Amino acid sequence: MDKSPDAFRTISEAAEELDLPQHVLRFWETRFSTIKPLKRGGGRRYYRPEDVMLLRGIRHLLYDQGFTIKGVQKILKDQGARYVIAVGEGKGLDEILPMIEQAEAAGDEAELEDAQMLASPLLDQDSRDKLSEVLRELLECKRLLERAREH
Numbered sequence: 238m239d240k241s242p243d244a245f246r247t248i249s250e251a252a253e254e255l256d257l258p259q260h261v262l263r264f265w266e267t268r269f270s271t272i273k274p275l276k277r278g279g280g281r282r283y284y285r286p287e288d289v290m291l292l293r294g295i296r297h298l299l300y301d302q303g304f305t306i307k308g309v310q311k312i313l314k315d316q317g318a319r320y321v322i323a324v325g326e327g328k329g330l331d332e333i334l335p336m337i338e339q340a341e342a343a344g345d346e347a348e349l350e351d352a353q354m355l356a357s358p359l360l361d362q363d364s365r366d367k368l369s370e371v372l373r374e375l376l377e378c379k380r381l382l383e384r385a386r387e388h
Contacts, residue, residue, distance in 0.1 A: 245275070245283040255292055262292065268306050269295060271318045291318050294325025303372065 240246070251274075252259045262282075266272045271291060274282040284292070298304045298312065298321065313321055 243286055245285055246289055248274070248282045248284070251284040251289050251292065254289060255296055257292075257296060265292070265295060269310065269313060271313055287322070290322045290325060292325075294321035294323070297325045303376070 240250070246254065248259050248262055252262055255262075262272075266274070272288060272295075274284045274288055276282055295309055298309045299306070302324075304312070309321070
């Protein structure tokens, strides 16, 4: 029988749902302070639904978008966990960013949370492919600039 979406997950259930090995989840706990599963007797971990959503966002940024751990740490610090959750849910970045910037400028924390959670649906595959290509080109430009600075 499947668990309710609101049910807590053991590390094995979370790892299976995210298609990750358990040791990766334990490692990420050491690198991302926002990942805080509940720990019961014997050190058994229980992930809340929002923990699993955050892990999904981190997984997406690391594996699908090509960010480094340091890059994802910066995103979490600058944009917050709700932003990473929204990215993991496939929200369109082109819609999320303006809403976040507007809420930050207004200094409204509640509005900022809403902006991060209420972004538009997924980009279509063609748009995602184009963005991925642009990202690859930008990373190559960055590499070339860094190489030029070394000489």
